[in-house]
Amino acid sequence: MSYGLKVFNGDGLVILDSSEGFSTFIKTNTGTISSGAGTVNFPTGIDVTDLFFVRPTSNIFIAESAISGSRQIYRSGTSVLDWFEADNTLGNFSSGFDTGYGLNVFDGTGTAASDLLFSSNTAQSLDVVAVGSYSDLGSNTELQININSSTPHYGLLNGSLFGSGTVTGYLGGGGTIERKRGYEYSYSGSTLSYIKIVSTFAYPGSNGFQPGGGDMAYMIVKLRG
DSSP, rough: OOOOOOEEETTTTEEEEEEOOOOOOOEEEEEEOOSEEEEEOOOTOOOTTTTEEEEEEESSSEEEEEESSSOEEEEEEEOOOOEEEEETTTTTOOOOTTSOOOOOEEEESSSSSSGEEEEEEEOBEEEEEEEEEGGGGTTTEEEEEEEEEEEEEEOOOOTEEEEEEEEETTEEEEEEEEEEEEEEEEEETTEEEEEEEEEEEOOTOSOOEEEEEOEEEEEEEEEEH
C-alpha cells in the first residue's frame, strides 16, 4: 500500500487495511423483545438478508425457529431478548465521528461520513469474539466459548436453527425429531460465564443427540464504545 493504515492482530493477521477499501461493521437498528417462553416474531423491518444479532439476559438457548412458516426466534425459557442489526460503516455512519479525539480511517476518496471505513469515535462498532461454521464442530455437539464478562455479547441468528416435532412410522416406530443449531447462554449473576455453540440432531431410535453439522456460520460479537 502507499498511504493509509494497516493493522495486524497478535497472530499477524490483517484486521484493517485502508487500501482495500473494505469497511467495518457497526450497529444500526436496535431493540428489545419482552420476556416470554417459546417462539416470538422477528422485529418489524428485519429482512432475511439483514445481519441480525440477539442476546438473552438469562440462561437459555436461542436460535431461529423452523417450526412455523414465518421467521421466528426460538428461546428455550423466559428471558428478555436484546437485539441489533449490523451493517457496514460506509453509508450508515451518522454523525459525531469528526468531533473530539480518536482515530478515523477513510477510503481515500474524501473525509465525509460516506467515506468512513473505521472510527473510534462511536459507540456503534462491534468486535468479533468468535466465528466459524457449525460443521467445524465435527463429531462434537457443542463448543464452549468462555466469556467471563459483564459486557453484552450477541449471537448471529442468521444460520441458526431450532426445529422439533413428533413423527410416526419412522424406521418402524415413532418419536421426536429435534434439531438445534444456535447459542446456549450461561450467566453467573450479571456476568456472562460462557456461550456454547450447540449443533445437535436427535431422531427416533438414536441414542441421545448426534452432531448436527451444517455449513452455516456462527458468530459471537460484543459492542465496543
